[in-house]
Amino acid sequence: MVNTVPSENGNFLFFKGFLNIKSGITTRKFGDCNSYYLPLCKNPAAEKKCTAIAKLTGNNFFHRMIPRHNDGICFASNSNENCDYSCDALALYKGKGKAGNLLLAPTGDCPMVIIECERGFGIIHSGYKCARLNIAVKTIGRFISFFSAESENIKAIIWPGIRGDCYEVGPEFIDYFGTENVYWLNGSFRIDLAKLIKKQMISAGMLAHNIAIVKKYCSFCNNDLFFSARRGDKERNLIFAHTP
């Protein structure tokens, strides 16, 4: 089970007790962490925010995802500078004595997966477009080949973003994901993406008990705490993950 623990000043929500790595999400109070549009070299405000998270989590450098709503997977190097990566899954080798590198990835309502094996960890952006491309399954495949991981030993936390009952979708989602994943509620179709991602990860050999969904929050319902694209927010929260 994942425990969610807010930071004292309310700037972060930490995910505790399921993975060996540390992870969490920034809140509305921490402010906008959008990385969709501008690379760091043209975005000093974003660099400042990311540097602040690195400092607060005890890291020296950060690696930031610029999501493409596609299925690109990047492996960051344990470098001595802050970097941007155009991809929807960003991974890092844990290394030995290489602590101090932080992974960051933005979310508005999209589910995010924090994934860990013995030698590495990563963040997967898995909104419906990436989920259609099976990005979680592809990332597991890369963890197996790149980190020599065994699927039954990989663990993951899923941040649900917008929860199923709040996520209204069109009938085309039945073509995308089948009637087994799309349901009818109060006059429209809905899909529980976190549940779908969990199923995809199990199909790739992960064990159900190694996948935990953060059940307490929904970016749409808890719009007082988190930015939500469906509520019209242009701002984004950041998922962060790093070695202890």
Ligand SMILES: [Zn+2]
């Ligand atoms: Zn909700």
